Amino acid sequence: MLRCTVLERRVGTLGRRSCTKVLAFALLMLESALGSGAQQPGPPNLVVITIDTLRADRLGCYGYRNIKTPRIDALASDGVLVENAYTPVPLTLPAHASLFTGTYPVFHGVRDFTGDTLSEERATLATMLRSAGYSTGAVVASAVLEARWGINQGFDFYSDSFPSPTTQNWQPIAERRGDEVVRESLLWLERNSRAPFFLWVHLYDPHDPYTPPSPYDRQYATRPYDGEVAYSDENLGRIIDALKARGLYDNSLIILLSDHGESLGEHGEKTHGFFVYDSTLRIPMIFKLPGTAGPRARRIAGPVRIIDVIPTALSILGLSGKVRTPEVQGRNVHSALLGKASLSEVTSQAESMLPFYQFEWSPLLSIRKGRFKYIDAPVPELYDTAADPGEMRNLYADQKALALQFKAMLLGEVARFSSRKADVGPAQSMDPETFEKLLSLGYIAHGRRSAAQVRGRNLPDPKERIQVYNLIFDGTLAARNADYGRAAKLLSEAVRREPVSLVAHFQLGVVYRVTNAFDRAEQEFRKVLELRPGYDLALRRLAEVHMAGGRYQEAERAYKEVLAQSPDDAAVHFSLGGLYVTVDRWDEALAAFRKAQALNPKDVLIPMIISRILIKKGDLAGALAAVQQALNLKPDLIAGYETALEIYQKQGRAAEAEKTARILERLRTKP
Ligand SMILES: [Zn+2]
Known part of the structure; x- marks a missing residue:
């Protein structure tokens, strides 16, 4: 209480409870003011923010003048911006799988979005940090990152619920707006900001279709993609503000990056996922290091690859060698971020399997080293990306010897980084809901x-x-x-x-x-x-x-x-049941719906249909039992009591009918 008395003298009468609160707050402030030198702070937190489909060259801090991204620019001012950062695959799920395993798609095996799931055998950044005592939470904005793809591994909390679109409704509803994602992320933060934590926030807004909310729809009326980027900047700002308000900003490593860029018409591609040009492979990447003495407003040329993020983050968090990372294929660039070492020359691979998997056209593989980039395709390509960053002049014919060297290097690297399991996968089926x-x-x-x-065929370029x-x-x-x-x-x-x-x-x-x-x-x-x-x-x-x-x-x-x-497809048994009802084949209809019910016992509609069929067949006792099943699932189901009433009346059970009618009356008048 002595300290409280001193405090009270400084700030006026407090009352015991608020005094203790203020004291705790004052101590917290003191701690953060003294920085790491005075009192050892806990292990740093990690916040990874992936802004989907974000081109580096659409951000103010990357030199774009036609947009306002003040919050991302401010983050870059507080940390290190990587000028040349690359994804190994321009698709959301495979790129995030590379980010969170530190491995190339040829290794982790998630090559596109048609059925590959991340194997439980893979160590992820979340499993690594959880083993080091971190609480781990993620909020994702798109169904392509749902937990069933395995990308949730290691997260204690994983928010990924999206309504199922119907066949007739093709509106893009399997995604969430950034403000909703941030709201949920901050709720998690409120509950988990005590221990060291790892929070991943995924913002999906710059992904097509480009429909920025107000005021960005007006401010960027002719450039709606930029409008979505500006809107994402605002949402990033809300995360930063919340971290600062809770005193967590300084002791957090914040990594902002995207999973891939967007072609915006370059090379004839409108969005992403098809080609492996830098329109989609080059990504923004910013590290804000923990501590107040970290590098500020530093820019490094790179290259830094998505697979380098894990070893670098672990080093910054002081966990190198303390958590097991047996598979990671990237390198630690921590000292380059600090300006203590220059980056070694490294190859950077990329792939696009979508043309092959979806259309039976040739897959595309690329490798970059130094200024040159080679793309392996039926018509191969070689670019000098320093002189020709737009990759417009194919040097293959002029520099064939160099191109062949790159091709050999590519094949060697693919073999080196592949896991045997993850080679081009077998035919997989896609369930209708996912589709x-x-x-x-x-x-x-x-x-x-x-x-x-498709072996032996000449695949088109x-x-x-x-x-x-x-x-x-x-x-x-x-x-x-x-x-x-x-x-x-x-x-x-x-x-x-x-x-x-x-x-x-x-x-x-x-x-x-x-x-x-x-x-x-x-x-x-x-x-x-x-x-x-x-x-x-x-x-x-x-x-x-x-x-x-x-x-x-x-x-x-x-x-x-x-x-x-x-x-065992319940939906097909259900459809078949509907067909038999339509053509008056009641016994077969009953069998089909019973099968559907066995496979999908929580569906309240199925026992209701079964009850109608049984009434039709004159099996009133059976019908009543089916209604009861429906009412067990949904006790206030009006249609259930209506059918029960009908059955009691048919059976001449007046007392039960009256009782049911009273329940119905009550349910119908319920507000
Ligand atoms: Zn994406």
Whole structure:
């Protein structure tokens, strides 16, 4: 109490509780004012903020003059900015997998977004820090980073819930706005700011479609991508403000980076994920070191790769050698950040498997060393990125010897960094819900073909197919915006240019189905099945088209074909049940819904349907039992009591009917 008395003399009467609070606060302030020299602070916290799809050259601190990014610029002023930082893959999930394992995609095996999950065997930054006593939390903004992809490994808290889009609704709802992500991140911070913590915040706003909220929609009316970047800057600022308000800023390592850039039309690519040019491989990367004596407003040329982040962060946190990192392929650049050492020359690899997995065009691999970058493709490319940062002049023909050296180096490095398991994966199927979610985010994700399935074919160069890709991309976007006429036109043109494109036929089929052009839709899905026999997503769609068109026999056949491959698919049993109801085959309908119920016992609709079928069949006791199952799941289900009332009346059970009617009355008048 003595100290409180002194305090009271300084600031006036406090009362015992607030006195203690103020004292604690004063001590905290004193500690942070004295810095690390006086009293040993706890281990530094780590805050990683990934702003998806953010080009380095769209930020003020990277020299862009047409935008205001004051908060990111301020962070750079408080730390070290890496001028040349690179991602190994221009896609969200694989790039984050590289960030959080410190390994190349050829090693961690997450090559695109069509079914690869990060293996539980991989050590992640979160598992490493958790083993060192950190509390770990993450808030992500897009369904492509949902926990089921394995990217949540090591996080005690992982916020990733997104509503499922419906087939008819292609609006991009499998993502969250930055303000919501930040709000949730700060709630976590409130509960976990005591111990050393690792917080990862993922902001998705600069990802297409570019629809910045007010006032950025007006301020950047002609450059909506920039508007999303400016909006992300504001959200980053809210995180920084919260860290400062809680006295956590100084003792935190803050790493800001993106997973990949955005082409914005360069090389004919509109967004990202297709090519491996620097429009999408070059990323911003800023380190704000813990402590008040850290480097400020320093810029280093690089190169620093995403895989270098883990060893560097662990070194800054004082954990090098204290946590196990047996697999990490990157290098520690901590002393370069401090200006104590220059960076060694290093190769930087990148890949794009999307053209191959989704379209059966050639994959793209690249390697960079010094000023030169080589891209391995059917038409190979070599660029002098110092003289030609836009990668416009292909030097391959002029400097073939050098190009071949780079090619040999690339093949050697791929072999060196690969894990045997992670080579081009086998054909995988994609469940319909995932397909719809990805579609709602603008990704067209079909299960991939394996290398063996396309072996021996001359795969087209993606450069020569970018227009077909854009037609499919734009057609899908038009469909998402319910502009079905335009969608059909663009996708038909894609099909005309590339008649063997499974994706183009599939998307066109979807558009025809939505617009009730059932015959045309059927034709497209049949074409897909010709290109890939037994493909279950196409079979499902074909069945739906038959149902909608009243061709029940064909629909039944298609559903059964899907069930032959996926016998435990509740949704297909449900659809099949609906089909049997439509054609008055009540026993088969009952069997199908019972199967669906067994597979999906929490669905309240299924027992309600079963009860209706049993009433129809005259099995009132069975119907009542089914209603009871529904009411067990949802005790205030009005439709449940309505059906129960109907059954009691049919059975002549007046007392029960009256009691049920009273419950109904109460439920109906409930506010
Ligand atoms: Zn991304």
